[in-house]
Amino acid sequence: MIQRAEVIVIGAGGLGAATAFYLVKRGARDVVLLDKYDIGSQTSPRAAGMVSCVRKSELMIELIKLAAEKIERFTQETGQPLDWIRSGSLKVARRAPDIAVIEDDIVRGRRLGLDVERISPEEAHRLNPFLEPEGVAAVMRVGDDMYFDPAQVAVGFARGAQAGGATLLPHTAVTRVVIERGAVKGVETSRGAIHGPIVVDAAGAWTRQIAEASGVRIPLVPTAQQLFVTGPVPGASADLPMVRIMDAAVYVRPCDGGFLWGVYEEDPRFFDMGSLGESFQIKDMPLDAAVLWRYADDVKRQMPVLSTASVREHRGGIPTMTADGQHVVGPIPAARGFFFASGCNVAGLSISPALGDALAAWILEGAPPIDLTPLAVTRFAAGSWSEAQLRERARWQYRHFYGSV
Numbered sequence: 001m002i003q004r005a006e007v008i009v010i011g012a013g014g015l016g017a018a019t020a021f022y023l024v025k026r027g028a029r030d031v032v033l034l035d036k037y038d039i040g041s042q043t044s045p046r047a048a049g050m051v052s053c054v055r056k057s058e059l060m061i062e063l064i065k066l067a068a069e070k071i072e073r074f075t076q077e078t079g080q081p082l083d084w085i086r087s088g089s090l091k092v093a094r095r096a097p098d099i100a101v102i103e104d105d106i107v108r109g110r111r112l113g114l115d116v117e118r119i120s121p122e123e124a125h126r127l128n129p130f131l132e133p134e135g136v137a138a139v140m141r142v143g144d145d146m147y148f149d150p151a152q153v154a155v156g157f158a159r160g161a162q163a164g165g166a167t168l169l170p171h172t173a174v175t176r177v178v179i180e181r182g183a184v185k186g187v188e189t190s191r192g193a194i195h196g197p198i199v200v201d202a203a204g205a206w207t208r209q210i211a212e213a214s215g216v217r218i219p220l221v222p223t224a225q226q227l228f229v230t231g232p233v234p235g236a237s238a239d240l241p242m243v244r245i246m247d248a249a250v251y252v253r254p255c256d257g258g259f260l261w262g263v264y265e266e267d268p269r270f271f272d273m274g275s276l277g278e279s280f281q282i283k284d285m286p287l288d289a290a291v292l293w294r295y296a297d298d299v300k301r302q303m304p305v306l307s308t309a310s311v312r313e314h315r316g317g318i319p320t321m322t323a324d325g326q327h328v329v330g331p332i333p334a335a336r337g338f339f340f341a342s343g344c345n346v347a348g349l350s351i352s353p354a355l356g357d358a359l360a361a362w363i364l365e366g367a368p369p370i371d372l373t374p375l376a377v378t379r380f381a382a383g384s385w386s387e388a389q390l391r392e393r394a395r396w397q398y399r400h401f402y403g404s405v
């Protein structure tokens, strides 16, 4: 096995694989991308694959716009396939307070050049006949939104990195990041040590565990997220706009002649990855169909098809939530050469092309091309939350993903 590398990336999910790809693209010579399991096999392929361009902050809108451009050029850039469709989306408010959120979204989105407008419930029904106007108070149409095949992203970036000279090491578990006198010296793995001055912890649900094995606390909460893919539904064409119902926090998009849909439920399930055992994989995560059926019922006046369509697939994964709903990207001052790409807040796959590129620039050039201070690990320094407080904040961020008040 390779014994030395310029940059060692732990975790070949969307975030780690994108970082490895852009490191190579930006000229890094010895990049190693290692994963405990198969490349791109854990949470990333189980995502919904939706790109949501209207975000709560201007930074996130800038990043997701960049990411959307990179998704469109994915095959050109990586040489790997990626199926995507710019379907647009409809964000639906059912309650008066959420109308103000939509109005703010439109002002912020327009300021940053997005194709957003308020449309009537009837117009929304015309654009997507599966969305019934009953009980709908306001709708925002977002022309920029798109969706893609989530299973292709991490694998595509990893293969692209490999074609550019990176070494892929699947089935290689990192047991510890070695830090001596305040600087990274490499990693210990199940297959021996790899020496190197820079390590990126992009281990998804396990990010925190890897950091803690080296005495570094990153306040992330691994959180379950699950979805249904329905059987075929007549009329469910691939270009129908996606639907997001704000207060219910339900999302729907076309998928293989039917729909894919999920929810940010009120009481998500949290995990302590350390307690699940060494051999736990994301496919072992227990799923709970009752949660989805409860929310299908909640939105049945607007999206009756969710209650009536058959279910072809039920899948889920474990994204990581933070206390403020922002990603965790960049270096930690306590250990020179130790970088993070995690805290995805259930939106890390779509933004991985932009964050991976920014982090690669940060590592190689000393600064990211965009100011990523709001995503810095150091922002948590002042927060000394108990685990219970951290989970409560994470729960709020999860449930309010669409900005519902």
Ligand SMILES: Cc1cc2nc3c(=O)[nH]c(=O)nc-3n(C[C@H](O)[C@H](O)[C@H](O)COP(=O)(O)OP(=O)(O)OC[C@H]3O[C@@H](n4cnc5c(N)ncnc54)[C@H](O)[C@@H]3O)c2cc1C
Pocket (backbone or CB within 6 Å): 010, 011, 012, 013, 014, 015, 016, 034, 035, 036, 037, 038, 039, 040, 041, 042, 043, 044, 045, 046, 047, 048, 049, 050, 051, 154, 172, 173, 174, 175, 202, 203, 204, 205, 206, 207, 210, 224, 225, 226, 227, 262, 315, 316, 317, 318, 319, 341, 342, 344, 345, 346, 347, 348, 349, 350, 351
């Ligand atoms: C149901 C669902 C719907 C979602 N919908 C969307 C969406 O529409 N849009 C969106 O952008 N995002 C969505 N997400 C979130 C998205 O899936 C995540 O943000 C993203 O996949 C996170 O990627 P990752 O690289 O951090 O994690 P992962 O894909 O889990 O990758 C982490 C990797 O690290 C490896 N690893 C862990 N420990 C070690 C170790 N000790 N040594 C070596 N390797 C290790 C793992 O094996 C794994 O392969 C959704 C998620 C789910 C579950």
